[in-house]
Amino acid sequence: MNKVVLTASDLDGYLTDSDKNRLNEMEAYYRKALEISAGLSETLDPAVREKGKESLISIYNTMGNFMQEITGREEKIKVYPFDTPRENHGEASRLIAKLRDMDTQQHEFIYYIQRAYELLFNLAFSGWDSSKRNYFIKKTPVTAPVQNYAVHKIPDVDEHINNSVMCVMLRGALLPSMIMSKEVEEYSSNGYVTPFALFRIQRDDSKKERNMEYLLDLDRSFFDLETLDGKDLIFADPMNATGGSLVTIVKYLSEQGIKPRSILFFNVISALKGSLRIVRAIENAYVYTLWMDPVLNDKAYILPGLGDAGDRLNGPDAHDSPRNIIQLIADYGSSVTSLYRSQVREIEATVLGR
DSSP states (O other): OOEEEEEHHHHHTTSOHHHHHHHHHHHHHHHHHHHHHHHHHHOOOHHHHHHHHHHHHHHHHHHHHHHHHHHTTOTTEEEHHHHSOGGGHHHHHHHHHHHHOTTOOHHHHHHHHHHHHHHHHHHHHTTSOTTOEEEEEEEOSOOSSSOOEEEEEEEOOHHHHTTEEEEEETTTTHHHHHHHHHHHHHHSTTOOOOOEEEEEEEEOTTSOGGGOEEEEEEEEEEOOGGGTTTSEEEEEOSEESSSHHHHHHHHHHHHTTOOOSEEEEEEEEEEHHHHHHHHHHOTTEEEEEEEEEOEEOTTSOEESOOSOHHHHHHOOOBTTBOOOHHHHHHHHOHHHHTTTHHHHHHHHHHHHOO
């Protein structure tokens, strides 16, 4: 089988001593949070529980301030609550709370993911030159006293989006990638629909975070190298735990002589460690995340996290018969596929041939 493998030790080699010290300090804070959480789980005493909740709020505020301090030094890491006005923070916090909630059903989870990526698109692209605007003139259904037209002014971001290619790290990243491509299409003055590159990559979940391996299966990937050179490559994965999958793909492309203009990585939740690894390992990479979580556990899952985003978006696969990309799209149903019709056509053309 034609595979590319990257290891956790490769990734950690990109981190600086200062990074490692800060990550260790963050882990110490989170151990304290786990101790408080354990106490909350074990007591029914209202007074003790109230005190525990206050302590948990305090330690989370400490971790949040520390993450903001760390990422504030990194111009290539943008975290929604740290980089937008305070009045916007409640919306992001509520979205993340709903996504974390175990009672949030699949159709609701998809809805909240769609909202999350709309916010992330604005985080990345609304800050460009505010003096440049595109004007959309739209005919409305109102014809009295004459046919009505409306003028809508939106940021002119064509320069930043009309060179982009959506790069899908399969399963959990499929629908988020379709959402981001749709946002590009809606903001483009010419209705630009991104090409797609589909990579089959997975972690070896039999291993721990310290010795994790990332396996890029080239035989089950669908992409044209020539279409990626000089492009702005957009990756949209709801969870960025270790950064290993993205680094594996980009390093492989670099070894093939591909030089993207930029790498833009959009996450709903990103672990601090994964974000730092990416901007250290990839020179022209930018991370945009709606929320940052502090640590990873020994199996490389984000803490506190939200579970398996791929399963919560797509539903779980049968163990012995995982669905392919076309089957995943079909299982989204007409309500989703009709909304992202242009994106579905591009993906089908990439997989099945034009």
